Amino acid sequence: MGTYNVTPATALDYRRLAEKRLPRFLFDYIDGGAGEEISMAANEKDFLRFSLKQRVMCDVGDIDTSTKLHGQAVSMPLALAPVGLAGMMGRRGEVQGARAAEAAGIPFTTSTVGICPVEEVQAAVRQPVWFQLYMLRDRGLVKALLERAQAAGCETLVFTVDLAVVGMRHRDTRNGMMGGGLAGSLAKAWQIATRPRWIIDVGIKGKPHDFGNLREVVEDSRDLDAFKAYIDTQFDPTVTWKDIAWLRTLWKGQILIKGVMSADDASAAADVGADGVIVSNHGGRQLEGVASSISKLPEVVAAVGERVEVHMDGGVRSGTDVVKAVAMGARSVMIGRPWVWAMAARGERGLVDLLEVFRQDTAIAMALMGVTRVSEISRDLIEM
Numbered sequence: 001m002g003t004y005n006v007t008p009a010t011a012l013d014y015r016r017l018a019e020k021r022l023p024r025f026l027f028d029y030i031d032g033g034a035g036e037e038i039s040m041a042a043n044e045k046d047f048l049r050f051s052l053k054q055r056v057m058c059d060v061g062d063i064d065t066s067t068k069l070h071g072q073a074v075s076m077p078l079a080l081a082p083v084g085l086a087g088m089m090g091r092r093g094e095v096q097g098a099r100a101a102e103a104a105g106i107p108f109t110t111s112t113v114g115i116c117p118v119e120e121v122q123a124a125v126r127q128p129v130w131f132q133l134y135m136l137r138d139r140g141l142v143k144a145l146l147e148r149a150q151a152a153g154c155e156t157l158v159f160t161v162d163l164a165v166v167g168m169r170h171r172d173t174r175n176g177m178m179g180g181g182l183a184g185s186l187a188k189a190w191q192i193a194t195r196p197r198w199i200i201d202v203g204i205k206g207k208p209h210d211f212g213n214l215r216e217v218v219e220d221s222r223d224l225d226a227f228k229a230y231i232d233t234q235f236d237p238t239v240t241w242k243d244i245a246w247l248r249t250l251w252k253g254q255i256l257i258k259g260v261m262s263a264d265d266a267s268a269a270a271d272v273g274a275d276g277v278i279v280s281n282h283g284g285r286q287l288e289g290v291a292s293s294i295s296k297l298p299e300v301v302a303a304v305g306e307r308v309e310v311h312m313d314g315g316v317r318s319g320t321d322v323v324k325a326v327a328m329g330a331r332s333v334m335i336g337r338p339w340v341w342a343m344a345a346r347g348e349r350g351l352v353d354l355l356e357v358f359r360q361d362t363a364i365a366m367a368l369m370g371v372t373r374v375s376e377i378s379r380d381l382i383e384m
């Protein structure tokens, strides 16, 4: 797995390329998870716990991978997940991600803590970008961000609820990802010095390197450490479902609650007026020891599948993973690391190519399972 002679094909091929392209601390920031990374590994491994059912002689001459997500026509049941700091992995990375997603006919989600401000990302594409938000202590700032995103043209809010506090990510500590004193600065400078292509593409041509959505509220906008310190004080651990009811009054479009891992929480999200939930353990970056996302999907679908659209993310690495999640009841899946690996390695072009691999892989799996429409991918096509 993960080797090629001519063209990178899979997400893991791009991962290998990204590792060569990025300074170590940035690669580890994407690649790592919380604690000993057991929940992160489970996300991928648990897709192997069940199989797809092969069916033959079904007339699969006309395969269509398209579907609708919250009323939006998409080319396949896939969306790009919000990833903070994507603009440190490739030049204006959020813009490249949004453009590639539009070219592939799928939604792009831009993060609260993206490098590019939401206005820059939305201006780069015609289709509405999905806007991800965390609850911040400064509710005036939350309201202002919602107004900015709506004024820019965003219609779908992805509200992330699994970050009451930030998970323990040991790789970032070891690398001095943010801070780390003099030793950290020297180590990072050395890692950067060994990646000249990144220096030119991102370090020089990719400026400014600040959190574009939060520029106005942090004094030294170029100092990422100052930003991190500010944001750490801003994530709000007191947030509850009542705050979602407040958000509901401010956001006119769809609201998706991201980070739901149980039937009870999914029901609570539906009760406060969410239009969708995303079953997610944040790519194994938050609660170490929590179950994999795919293993919790059936429980959430059973609880709220009739009331809201259920999506999932975590460990999706191929079109067959997409098909497995859809068969288990997901309306769509999101990918986080894979899109950033492809964008870091080969830019927008690489990401477009990877997304086409996902689409073809999905179409081929459907054909070999004897179905021609996404709506026909049902639970009886899964074998435990």
Ligand SMILES: Cc1cc2nc3c(=O)[nH]c(=O)nc-3n(C[C@H](O)[C@H](O)[C@H](O)COP(=O)(O)O)c2cc1C
Residues within 6 Å of the ligand: 029, 030, 031, 043, 081, 082, 083, 084, 111, 112, 113, 132, 160, 258, 280, 281, 282, 283, 284, 285, 313, 314, 315, 316, 334, 335, 336, 337, 338
């Ligand atoms: C480097 C990195 C940064 C992330 N930043 C955010 C973020 O800003 N907001 C958010 O809601 N989720 C964030 N996530 C979680 C992703 O949206 C998504 O849930 C996760 O990556 C899915 O798992 P996968 O990487 O295995 O596909 C981040 C994930 C990674 C890997």
